[in-house]
Amino acid sequence: MTNHDEAAAVRPLTLAWVCRHLEVGERIVRTEALHGGITAEVRRLTIGTRDGGSRDLVLRSFVDPFYLGHAEDWLNREAGALTWLAGSGVPAPALVAVDPTAAHCEYPSLLMTHLAGRTVLDDEGLETRVPLLARQLVAIHAVRPAERPREYVALTTADTVVVPKGADAAAWATAIDVIRKPAPPYEGRFLHRDFQPGNVLFDVPSSRSAGVRITGVVDWAATSWGPADLDVAHCSTNLALLHGPAWGLRFAEAYQEAGGVLATAASERLYWQVRDGLACSEEVRWVARSWREAGRAELTTRAVEERLDSYVTAVMNALG
Known part of the structure; x- marks a missing residue:
């Protein structure tokens, strides 16, 4: 019935x-x-x-x-x-x-x-999940669709960035100047465009001896054609805000270890990493709310703003 x-x-x-x-x-x-x-x-x-x-x-x-x-x-x-x-x-x-x-x-x-599995947003087991995320993104970028999706759109501009209260003003000013420049040339790839832990499903066995695996990738509404760096930057930003800036920096390394190819020049990698981090500044409140609804109660808007500031500063120090 x-x-x-x-x-x-x-x-x-x-x-x-x-x-x-x-x-x-x-x-x-x-x-x-x-x-x-x-x-x-x-x-x-x-x-x-x-x-x-x-x-x-x-x-x-x-x-x-x-x-x-x-x-x-x-x-x-x-x-x-x-x-x-x-x-x-x-x-x-x-x-x-x-x-x-x-x-x-x-x-x-x-x-x-409906796909089996569940999203996993907690810190435990992250060292195992990050390489899996990286390998999955490399596989997505290898897809050659019968019809090329539309070119990526970057809505954030240097004038729309929202600098968090108490942020490192010098680092943010320098980062904003980075995206005032034209986008670097790139080799196009099939992009998910919102690849991040909230859109990946995992099978996490109760036994620690059993292997964790990805069972699904969802939310393909923003599918685009563009640089692999942009998808990597988006996942990096989300990992940084969920788990700390070091994990955001680690993801780019994991992607390359999995066989993915990023821009050769550090200045080009910096452009994409910074662009996505700054884009997140405009929607911190909504991102934080969705994560709290998913069980991460400690991720208040302020907490996420502080992590974003730390991450943008870390990216500028690493690649700037």
């Missing part, structure tokens, strides 16, 4: 749309909100199958007015990416259906398969 209270959490038109994409005899028996994202409302749908079993799907809907203007583009890009990734060896969800303009749903939505 359908749990009507749970199923009602999915809006009526969207519920009907989802049901049209189920197999004969299947029904939604439960829904569960998935937390940790910033731009979209995400739910896991448990589907009762005709043989008495069950399977899970994931429904992603853009409901926030702030993001609705981007929804059509993001959902089309995600649908394209999931199509290209099928059979690539990268553990991504399979596309079930997409309604990017809300022609059938209350809000623009995408339906995809």
Whole structure:
């Protein structure tokens, strides 16, 4: 029997749309909100199958007015990416259906398969997970899609950076000057564009003797074409804010140890690393909130601002 209270959490038109994409005899028996994202409302749908079993799907809907203007583009890009990734060896969800303009749903939505595993944002075991993240990103950058996604977009400018209160003013001024310059030349790669621990699923066995492994990479809405350095910089920034600046610096090393290729010149690597760190300055509040909702209660906005300041300063010292 359908749990009507749970199923009602999915809006009526969207519920009907989802049901049209189920197999004969299947029904939604439960829904569960998935937390940790910033731009979209995400739910896991448990589907009762005709043989008495069950399977899970994931429904992603853009409901926030702030993001609705981007929804059509993001959902089309995600649908394209999931199509290209099928059979690539990268553990991504399979596309079930997409309604990017809300022609059938209350809000623009995408339906995809659910992947096993969970996000892991705590410090324990990080020394094992970082090399796995690096190897996975190298594999993503090796994908050669049938159709090249659009060129990356860097929205942050030198004039929109938000310098944290109490930050090292000299280091930030120098960093901001770095991104006033034109972007360095680069060899294009297939980019996830939001590759970071919150978008990677792990199987973490209870036995420490068993191996940790990545089971999935999700949230492909920002898929782009651009420099590998940009994806590496984004993951580095997130690791620095989650676990401390040293881990942000370590990720670039791990990526190269895994066979990834970054810009040869330190000045070029500095550009991308700094650009992503400064981009994060504009959304610290939302990033910190999503991590607190995911269980990292100590990551207040102020705590994340302090780590960002330390990280930007560390990058400038290492590469500047």
